[in-house]
Amino acid sequence: MAYVIAAPCVSDFSCVEICPVDAIHPGPSSPAFEAAEQLYIDPGTCINCGACVEACPVLAIYEAGNLPERWKHYAEVNRQYFLQGRTLA
Amino acid sequence: VKTVRVAVVGAGAAGMYAIESLLGRREFAVEIDLYELLPTPWGLVRTGVAPDHPEKKQICDRQFSFQLQDARVRFIGNVAVGRDIAAAELNQWYDSVIYAVGATGDFRMVLPGEDLAGCLAAREFIAFYNGHPDFKALPIDLSCERAIVVGNGNVALDVARILATPIAALEKTDIAVHALEALRSSRIREIVILARRSAWQAAFNNPELEEFEHLAGVDVAVEGDDLVEPNGMQGLASWEAQRKIDTLRRLVSRKPVPGNKRIVFRFLGTPVELTGTDKVRQLRIAHNHLQTDAQGRLQAVPSGQTSTLDAGLVLRAIGYRGSPMPGLPFDAVRAVIRNVQGRVVGDDGAALPGVYTTGWIKRGCRGVIGSNRKCARETVDSLVDDWTMGLGGSPALSKDAVLALVSKRQPAWVSLGGWLAIDRHERSAGRQKQRPRVKLTDIPSMLDAAKLRDEGPGGPRLARDVES
Numbered sequence A: 001m002a003y004v005i006a007a008p009c010v011s012d013f014s015c016v017e018i019c020p021v022d023a024i025h026p027g028p029s030s031p032a033f034e035a036a037e038q039l040y041i042d043p044g045t046c047i048n049c050g051a052c053v054e055a056c057p058v059l060a061i062y063e064a065g066n067l068p069e070r071w072k073h074y075a076e077v078n079r080q081y082f083l084q085g086r087t088l089a
Numbered sequence B: 001v002k003t004v005r006v007a008v009v010g011a012g013a014a015g016m017y018a019i020e021s022l023l024g025r026r027e028f029a030v031e032i033d034l035y036e037l038l039p040t041p042w043g044l045v046r047t048g049v050a051p052d053h054p055e056k057k058q059i060c061d062r063q064f065s066f067q068l069q070d071a072r073v074r075f076i077g078n079v080a081v082g083r084d085i086a087a088a089e090l091n092q093w094y095d096s097v098i099y100a101v102g103a104t105g106d107f108r109m110v111l112p113g114e115d116l117a118g119c120l121a122a123r124e125f126i127a128f129y130n131g132h133p134d135f136k137a138l139p140i141d142l143s144c145e146r147a148i149v150v151g152n153g154n155v156a157l158d159v160a161r162i163l164a165t166p167i168a169a170l171e172k173t174d175i176a177v178h179a180l181e182a183l184r185s186s187r188i189r190e191i192v193i194l195a196r197r198s199a200w201q202a203a204f205n206n207p208e209l210e211e212f213e214h215l216a217g218v219d220v221a222v223e224g225d226d227l228v229e230p231n232g233m234q235g236l237a238s239w240e241a242q243r244k245i246d247t248l249r250r251l252v253s254r255k256p257v258p259g260n261k262r263i264v265f266r267f268l269g270t271p272v273e274l275t276g277t278d279k280v281r282q283l284r285i286a287h288n289h290l291q292t293d294a295q296g297r298l299q300a301v302p303s304g305q306t307s308t309l310d311a312g313l314v315l316r317a318i319g320y321r322g323s324p325m326p327g328l329p330f331d332a333v334r335a336v337i338r339n340v341q342g343r344v345v346g347d348d349g350a351a352l353p354g355v356y357t358t359g360w361i362k363r364g365c366r367g368v369i370g371s372n373r374k375c376a377r378e379t380v381d382s383l384v385d386d387w388t389m390g391l392g393g394s395p396a397l398s399k400d401a402v403l404a405l406v407s408k409r410q411p412a413w414v415s416l417g418g419w420l421a422i423d424r425h426e427r428s429a430g431r432q433k434q435r436p437r438v439k440l441t442d443i444p445s446m447l448d449a450a451k452l453r454d455e456g457p458g459g460p461r462l463a464r465d466v467e468s
Helices: A014-018 A051-055 A074-083 B013-023 B043-047 B054-068 B087-093 B122-129 B154-164 B177-184 B206-214 B239-252 B371-388 B399-409 B416-432 B443-449
Strands: A003-005 A061-063 B003-009 B029-036 B073-077 B096-099 B119-121 B146-150 B190-194 B218-223 B261-266 B269-275 B282-292 B298-310 B313-316 B343-345 B351-357 B453-456 B459-462
Touching: A003 A074, A014 A051, A051 A061, A074 B239, B003 B013, B003 B087, B013 B029, B013 B043, B013 B054, B013 B371, B029 B399, B043 B054, B054 B073, B073 B416, B087 B096, B087 B351, B087 B399, B096 B371, B119 B122, B122 B154, B122 B177, B122 B313, B146 B154, B146 B298, B154 B190, B154 B206, B154 B261, B206 B239, B218 B239, B269 B298, B351 B371, B416 B443
Parallel strands: B003 B029, B003 B096, B029 B073, B096 B351, B119 B313, B146 B190, B146 B313, B190 B261, B218 B261
Antiparallel strands: A003 A061, B269 B282, B282 B298, B343 B351, B453 B459
């Protein structure tokens, strides 16, 4: 199971910088960065290392199976972002 | 390695990220003095972020505190650059100065009746409920039944949500005590969020909208938009927009509960006039419909119809706006300090040596907390490039010399130790009440907590051993 970024995300991209497999988008050099509501983890790329969890200054990152009830749908939201073929720049 | 002395003006997200970036550079050593208008740091993270969003405020403890407490950083709070110290003086005192002062104003609607009592900026209401000392006495009257929020960004949703949230929930937050009292006696039953365009073009983000699904005792209605994909947009809506529509549909399909408060999303309406004699009583709204323009974009255009809505409180939430900084060039159109990639430039386009800017006052008031991290890097890159090219400002004064001057201008400046004492005081008061903190909301109380005042013989005096 992958990690998931939930609602508190403030687009501080510490997670992007620490991710060893570049699974988190849009990064700060992407043209989609400014307009993005939040950052998302590609479940197809995530290797479940958990490095992003501690790097996040607002603790917005959860294991998919461990999401709080009100943010359960963020596993799907993260997945959807990449299905839409957005900004892998 | 040369030591570069830098002043950062403003201890909000923009300033803290500038410091993070400066501390991480290896081209030269830095010594940073961080000037802040208030005795407390964190800018809008403290006085803007909603009290019911404690997760976002964790960034202070988990990120900004590390920069603030770094040995190379000196906090100088309760000092107004532009008033206590002139911008020109800072230029002389430091190698480089970074202005990260944010926005102290907002966009007005420019409508007849806008100056009536009861019409305020959401920005002011937010500063009020978050305990900003300058807004403690805000004349906000919650004795009416309906409030209208003009605008539909995240700020609009924040103020609507705070007006609708049960007091018991707010009591668990760090909302200012005076705001809790005002909201306790609030008679507001309905909050209308007025959007010029359609639900498909909503400005708020999904997370903020979805919070209404978890708001106890509140029904949500949508007016002015049937949530059916408009002609000209079929299949073109972004997935973010589609997600908002799905959420709105879920919200309006819930069965209204008698006695609940109500939040109404009123789409496709433009405010045209506020009326009332002593205070605002009504808002007249022009109805819009969608029309495809020459570029194929859907625009909201007036349909010619108007209606009026009774309201005793109208909060404009159509954007924050930067204010000019005395002594620095200001681009009045973009409401930013005139700059190129963070280098402050005069009206003739020539760079002011050693002067930089970052955050909202550099790029305009948009983006979230983390947007400022990217913004700060660009500015610090410019600063480092200039230093590498030997284009620094005038040589800096020593740390001690600066502090001696600051102490003359503002004897009650607040150090890191002073802020930490304020922080401890607030958290300790909160622990008793099972709240994250009970904020101090006026400067004298903050200075007392910072142990800056002693009740000596002959009345209060300043107790300070100047640190160096």
